[in-house]
Amino acid sequence: MRRRVMAALAALVLAVAAWLQPVRASAQTNDQVDSLKQDYTVSADGTVHVNETWVYRFGDNSGRHGITRTLLTREPNGKNSDEDVVYTIDNLKVSSPDASAKFTTQEAATSGDPRERYLTITIGDRNRTITSDTATYQLSYDITGALRSPDDKPEFAWDMLNDLTPDVHNISVTINVPGGAQAAKCVSGPVGSQDSCTSTSVDNGVASFTQALKPRGEIMTAAVQITPGLVSNATPHLVPKAKSPVEQGLQTAGVSAGVTTLAGALYLIVLGRKRRDERFAGLPPGTVPTSGQAEAAPVAAASRQDVIPVRFSPPEVPVALGGLLIDGAIGARETSATLVDLAVRGALQLSSDPSSTKSNPKLTARLVDPSKATEPFERTMLVDVFGPGEVSRPSGAEVNLSKPGVLTKASDELSYRVSRIALGEGLMKHVGPVGGTAAGASPASIAKLAWIGVVLAVLLLPTSVGIASLFASPLVAVGIGIVLPLLGILVVRHLITRRGQRTAVGRALTDQVDGFYKYLNTAEADQIRFEEGEDIFSRYLPWAIAFGIADRWAKVCQQLVDMGRLPATAPTWYYGDPYAFSYGFFAGSALNSMQTGVMPQPPAASSGSGFDSGSSFFSGGGGFAGGGGGGGGVGSW
Incomplete structure (x- = not known):
């Protein structure tokens, strides 16, 4: 009974953070x-x-x-x-x-x-x-x-x-x-x-x-x-x-408390039932019906008891999309994985300075052949990293990926565009903070997280009210009194929704990604099977980076070298000193370098793409695709 009361109280407060946000429709891919x-x-x-x-x-x-x-x-x-x-x-x-x-x-x-x-x-x-x-x-x-x-x-x-x-x-x-x-x-x-x-x-x-x-x-x-x-x-x-929904919520929280209290009792139930991943009923995890049968196939809610089979080869989706399917978000790991994948496919080359250390990484990228970037978001990434002029006329341009902020825009664009692909292709119903709970998040665990937020809010509320009492306006006092509890609630809501919600097709592809993660995370060197002469290190490295197990994969490959099954030579996409190359050092150096590059650089005067009413299209920073105002698209339904 006590747990039920705690869950109910948590639900009442969670309603303050419940916002519905529409998603733009996109065109069918065969239109x-x-x-x-x-x-x-x-x-x-x-x-x-x-x-x-x-x-x-x-x-x-x-x-x-x-x-x-x-x-x-x-x-x-x-x-x-x-x-x-x-x-x-x-x-x-x-x-x-x-x-x-x-x-x-x-x-x-x-x-x-x-x-x-x-x-x-x-x-x-x-x-x-x-x-x-x-x-x-x-x-x-x-x-x-x-x-x-x-x-x-x-x-x-x-x-x-x-x-x-x-x-x-x-x-x-x-x-x-x-x-x-x-x-x-x-x-x-x-x-x-x-x-x-x-x-x-x-x-x-x-x-x-x-x-x-x-x-x-x-x-x-x-x-x-x-x-x-x-x-x-x-x-x-x-x-x-x-203003953001959070700012609007702070302004209206005082007068809307009564309404949200009544609505909040239903919020957690709806969140737990309707925002779980879907799954094709009667089919093994990871199985997608044929194109003619997918629409008619029965769908059920995914369960924690579903057993995901091991997959011995990467799924046929871009590694960035695979990373999004895993946890509903794209960050430094997916950005790093995409750049390495582009290098493996010949769009660019990477070089690690021999003086690099994990605390002071130095990684350089050199543009080789932009046409190898087959996805629109990959071409956009090359533009964001090397600049539109260099991509339009390949010249072997180089970029220091270790410089703070050099990959920030590329990472943001990758997250935005791959999320739109997942939504537009019908793989996910929600991504990121507007998504649903993970298939494995039970109502009990959600209630526990929510109750932690409530307890923190109650403990912090007296302090916030004391600060608010310094202001003459009662409305200001009430508003400040809600700020700290609301922060705790927003954190809990983020934990609940950050994995997103997958359709049955998206869940099947996620199962394939999870199955390959099981393989890379558990297989020992003597269990790895590949064709003689195949660069298995490069083929699986982007996925190992996306899974957060690049160090483990590098150690396995080093064991394969010691066993004589892999050559102790640098891959073709590495243009640094071949004698200084090692699997483990490069994996660690590359990841640390690109994570540094994703971090925003210190504030400074900057210019970005997009509309600016003060810029002319005919001079200055204007005159590029996307540099106009307005616009729109078309699709079918």
Whole structure:
């Protein structure tokens, strides 16, 4: 009975930290757009009138109902700004000559980031499916707040298509502005790319752009300059940056305590039952039904009693995705594993300074062949590490991976993009802090963690109230009195939700990853089986890094060298002193170096990619893919 009371009390308080955050939908991987025509007309009052025609290819018997068009309505005004840019979408109209034009709209923040909001337009009829291979959709809408005026020179710079769209062919864009376009520019490629679009021209003041193909994972951005004085409201709509759910909770905790107390009793039950991993019922762990049977296969909740079989080879997923599936998060280990995997596959080479120590690691990366990076997030990582200019023209550029902060952006981008892949491909329902509990986290263990948070809050509350009493406002006293208990609750919620929630397919792949971890973590040197001449050290090293057992794997490989089963030579992707190479030293040095590189560097003046209302697309730091404002994508449902 005592445990039940403790669990109930914990549930009441946990409700304060219960926020629901929507996730952006992404395109099905086998979709494509046959053609896209976009016409942008800027009026004298600064409003942008948009007309779009999409020819969307669903494929034969797709079973889809229509498309979803997303439009960015809020984003940060520069990476470190305290302001957000707001775009208002009005007068939306949809038509289609060969499909349902019914539509609904919903505006919501992306997962975990209230500063980035999208308007999602869902087009189609839930009771009808698309029977033809393609369907045409025509949209029109108005945008206000889309212009900017760096150095008092108005311009319209817009991300026409973001990296979540499928492959888009035959893109045609026109931009018509008062007085005619004074300059025009269009770029398309991975974020940060400065590769020009297929064509850019200005005829009778109208700027026209074409792009033969914008692949999934890349961005298309176009811009025109406008004669000063011809357009009013040529500045962005800036508002104070959106506050996080934690900040909002602190402001409303006092008045919402009664409501959250009632709702909190249900929170822990819902969390424990509905956010457990799914699993295909009746199939052994790690088994994925065939593509034609997966949708109809029965699904049940995963259990702690499920026995995961040992797997003797790596699963067929990127190592970063495998790391995400394990614990719902991506950090220094997954970043290190991805870089080593790129080295093993020939995209780059690594070298460890002989003077390195674990406390003072020195690791250098040299760019070799960026085309070996086959995934969009891998290409983005190379851009973040070496810079867009070096990746577009391979020159053997070198980067010191031991420098603090050199991998911070790459690690953040890797986490963001791989998380979107897991969500978009239907492998996870939630990732990171918005995910569910692990399959092995029982309600009892959750209640214990929650009760620890409650006890800490009760112990700390008198101190916080004493501090609050120094303020004249009762509301301030109540607010400060809630801060410390809420911190404890947030920690508990993080422990519960950090592993995320996997779909049945995602759980099966996770089982495969777990099975391979069992093998690498338990197999001795005399149990390792591989073909003669195979570089087994390099093949499994990225996974050992992701699993946190790189030192163990290095020791096993050193034993294989001592047994004469592995050559005592450096792998081909290592370009340092071959005579100074050793499996154990490199594994330790590499990990410590890249962990140092992931740590943020001391605060300093910096510049980053993305929209900044004070930067021009035609000079300074502008002029790259993703450097415009707004934007959006398209997918199907």
